[in-house]
Structures are given as C-alpha cells and as structure tokens.
Amino acid sequence: MLDGLSQLGSAFAGFMTPGTLVNVLWATFLGIVIGALPGLTATMGVALMTTLTFTMPHNQAILVLVCIYVGAIYGGSRSAILLNIPGTPASACSTLDGFPLARQGLAGRAMGISTSGSWLGTLFGTLCVALFTPLLSEAALSFQSYEFFWIGVFGIVIAGTLAGGDPLKGYIAGFLGLWIATIGQEPHYNYHRFTYGWADLSGGIGLLPALVGVFGVAEVLTAMRGPAYRVTSKAVDSILPRIGDVLKYWRTILRSGAIGTFIGVLPGLGEDTAAWSSYAAARRASKEKEKFGKGSIEGLMSAETGESACVPGAIIPVLTLAVPGSAPAAALMAAMMIHDLRPGPMLMVETPQFFYQIIAMLVIADMSKLLFGLTLVRPLLWILLVPRERLMPIIFVLCTVGAFAITQRVFDIYVMLFFGLFGFVLRELKFPMPPLILGLVLGELLEQNLTRGLVISSGDVTPFFTRPVSGVLAAITILSILWSIPPAQRKIRAGARGLFGRRQRTA
C-alpha cells in the first residue's frame, strides 16, 4: 500500500516539469478542440497524434495521448450544447438536455454542468483504475490460451451486441475485422496469406492507418456530405459549475460513474454506449422524469459523467488483458506497443511504474480539462465558427501525414484511403465501426491463442469449454448471441422471469 502510494507520488513528481506541463496544456486544449469540432472524433485525434508523437519518450507520448483522449470526450459536449450537433458520437446523448438548456438562455450553466460531471466522471473512473487494475491483472496472470481465446471472441460478440444498432451487422463487422487481421505473413510457417504477390501486404494491415481511415477520412466525407452547422447562441451566461448541482445529484454522479466505468471495461463499447446507458439509468431512477429531454440538469450530468468515466474504464482492459475498451483506447494501445510497452497481464510485472504513471496522467489530464472547461468559452466559440470547407482539407492532410508517419510507407496512405471509403460505405449500410476495429486489434490474439490452445490439447476442444473461466466466458458469449435473436431473447426473458418468480415464492 505504502509502496504503491510512493510510486504514485513519484509518477506525479516525474510529470511536474515545465516541459511536461506545457505538453499537458496544449494536448488537452487540442483534444477539446478536436472533440468540439463536429466531424473530428477522439479516435481520430488519438490515432493521428500517436503517429506524430512517436519520437517523444514513451511517458511523454502516452501523456499527450491521454490528454487528447480525455479532452476530446469532454470537448464534444460544447458543440452538443451550442450547436445541437455532437462533436463526437459520445456526446450525442448530451444534445438531449444540453441544447434545450442553451435555448433557454442557460448555455453557460449547461457547460458548467458538463464540466463538473465530466471532471467527476473521469476522477471516479481513475479511482476504479487504481483499485481494480492490479486485481484484474493478477487474475489475468493465471489465464491460458483458452481464456484469452474466449476474451477475444467475447470482445467481438459483446461489441457487436451493444455497440449500437443491429447486432447481426455488428458481428459481421467484427468477423470481417478478424479476417482482415489475417492478411499478411502468418506466424507458424511465415506463409503469406491473401497477399497475392503484393509485397506491401505481407506485413499485414496497419492498425493506425486503418483507424485514421475509418475515423478520419470517413468523417471528412460524412461532414462534406451533410449540412453545414451554425452556432445557435453566442450569448453565454456564467459557466462556473454550481456546487448545489453536484450535491443535489450526487447519487446520479456515482451511479453514472459506475455505469460509465463498467461499460468502459467491456471490450469495444466506448463512451457513446456509456453515456446512453447512464442517461437511461438516471431517467429510470429520477424523481423529475418529465424534465428529461427538455433541459434536465440531471440528464446532462448523467450523460457527461458516464461518458467521461468510460475513458479510464476503457484503459483498464488495455492494461490488464491487452483488449481495448473503446476505439480511442485501441489507438492508445497501439501507441503503447509502438513505444515498446507490452499492454496485458505482464505490464504490471515488467513495467509496474507505468501503471502509476497512467493514473497520474489521467488525473493531470482531468485537472487540465477542468482548467480549460472553466476558461475556454469564447475561443471555442470562434473555433466552432470555422467553416467545414476550410477545416476538412486540413484534416485530410493531417490524416495523410498520420497514416504515413509511422512506417513511412506510401502504401499506408492507400490503406487509409481504402478504409476511409470502405468505412463510409459500411456506415451508410448501418454497420457499426467499433467491432470492425476491435476485430483488427484482436485478430492476432485470437488466432495465436486458438492455435496454441489446440496444439497444447492435441486438437481437443473440450478445455475451451471446461476450464472455469473459459466456461463462463463461453456461456456469456453464447447468451449474448442468443440475446440478439428475438425469439431466443423472449425465451431467455421468460426463463429468467420464471426463475425469479419461483425464488420469490420460495422466499
């Protein structure tokens, strides 16, 4: 305990240098701007900055990325409140009550609620990272190939089921991502799969160019196709958060923080699911249900707390299992790998100080976000006034640089373009993107552990189902799939009701 606190203290002290603090300030500001501008997402911000910070020392680079991530998720609420357009998908829920508040002349108060909710949410999530990561990491050390295989499958299925939209299309996107991950040299015989003599493909599809394509290029195309946005209100009242709001809704804050962190831990779901789930739970429990959707302070607080608590939550599975909890966390995980850190159960063994550094990074980013949240109102309004016709070509240039920078291959620019166009078409066909990206991330883990497990058991598949953790993960995965089939879902509900009813009677 004392050793942990001392390591945490050292981590904080290590970041208290002028150069680091300058990095924190510009990165958080940039994150908030990226989040606030409709069409730019946290994933794109983290993916782009990953390629641009890889010459920095690893702790500085990851700090910059954490600040971008934390800032972008918060920044999305600014455009949600002022434009009625979510800056990032995570802020879609904040439009429901944020914009009505702005129309009532309470834009400043709405931003204050957003700032306090988001700040507390990230703080709550960070506390969960500190408490649960070591426990989960220790448990994960006992996992074998069978368990890791099921964690991969579970991630794809749960992301498909809950990522928003049609679960069936989510599964297809997830398995498509897994297949794309098999392109290139395979691990056992160095055989080139699906390359057809194209040497550039033998190294496989890079995660970052694909991420920049799906979340950058596709967003540029979507933004240029859609209608122009305009600022609804330039008059802003006081943005100082009110202590009364926080004290009045402390239950909502705690509940949303817990839901947001939990959703973050589940692979591939991310901040938008966290915000909607927190909002729905707050509405169910509220005494002022009728105000939801019409400018409810509680509603906005719940959405903001939930989405911001999800950020640290999504980092927990990265640190413990090497499975990202959200799309931006996938980019963050890729950045850790680029900097020779090994996310997963061995991280706490090989580089325990990095775990404390991550906690320090999250707290510092959260504080920086609070500072900007209280001061940056007018400058953000000006930024929101930049027409997309002038912004989007610059974003595309940054995407091109970002895709090229890591391996310096023109081929990666083509990968980015392909995934941009492909991602755009899939989105138009209502395929969710998080499972596709998760498939790409988890492909290697899944294949290696499946084949290793089969080799260890000499082709016997029973250990995949009979080992306790494997069995539980397999059961949850199968239940999740059944849940997405309406007749099966009805039977499960009826069965659960019967079980619950009988228990009540026996009690």
Next chain:
Amino acid sequence: MSEPEAQSVLPHEQKLPPRVDLWTAAVFLAAGAAIIYAAWVMPTFREQLGQAYTAPGLVPALYGTIIAILALWLAARSLGRGALKRGAGGPPRARREGYSNVRLVLAAALCLGFAVGMVTRLPFWLATAIFVFLFILIFEWRREQSWRARLRPIVTAALLAGITGLLVVLVFERVFLVRLP
C-alpha cells in the same frame, strides 16, 4: 431559417429497406465463400510435419465460414421482412435537408487526387497548398457571384493554402521530427 433538428450519429436511427440488406447479405456471402476457397487452397505444410491446427488456412476458413453464416442469417431476416415483395426497396426516401451527394463525390475525388496523384509527385508543402486551395475554392464557389466578388474568396483560399503548406512542414518536420511523404 428553422432551428436545426436534433441529429444523432448513432447508426441505427434510420432503418434501411430490407432489399438493401438482402444485397448486402449477397455481397458478404460471396466474400465469405471466397475466403473459404482461398483458405482451402492454402498449403497445410504436412510435409514439414505440420499439424492440422496450425495450417495457415484454418483460422481464415473459420472466419469465412462465420461471415457466410451471418450473411445467410442477414439474408433470411431481410427475406422475412419482405425483401422480395414489390416495393421492398422502400418508398422513395425523403431527401435529407442539406445533404448532397455531389459534395460527397467532389470531396472524395479531391482527396483521392491529393493522396494518390500529388503526394509522391510533388513536394509535400506544394501538394498540400494546391489541395487546400482547390478544396476551399471549389466548395466556396458561388455561381451567382461576379468575378470582382470572387476575388476575396480566391485570395483567402490562396492565403490559407500557403499558410497550411508551410505550417504542416514546419510543425511536423521541425517540432515533431516526423518525415513527410
């Protein structure tokens, strides 16, 4: 002008006609079948004492099979929703206000032109400046404007393009030490 309506970015808000899903299913079924075939013809390395479970085609074949099964599920569901019935293509979809496919095609063409046509052929700062200039000019072009009125947007676009070209090189090459294409 009316107040902007609430917009959501969640992909499930607007349903697609079942026939579109049927076509999508057909494409994914073909893709699944192609993956299975490509995996089937991969070597098994038995002559190198390779085991069946380490054959390079095993895992892709598994994914191909699952994609094909899911595509069949999607096809069956869209058929159940009346994909083959007359009018299953759905009623003509209401035009979404402010959306433009012309802008989409123009933006895609400009982006492709920059990334494929200019990036490796011209110095990066010049390629960037030309791309940004063309992008701004084309999208801010107003037919009804006189040439005199157009002068200002042209100069603005040229200035922004020049500054972007210079800044990109300065910031990335000098500050982030990143090599540019």
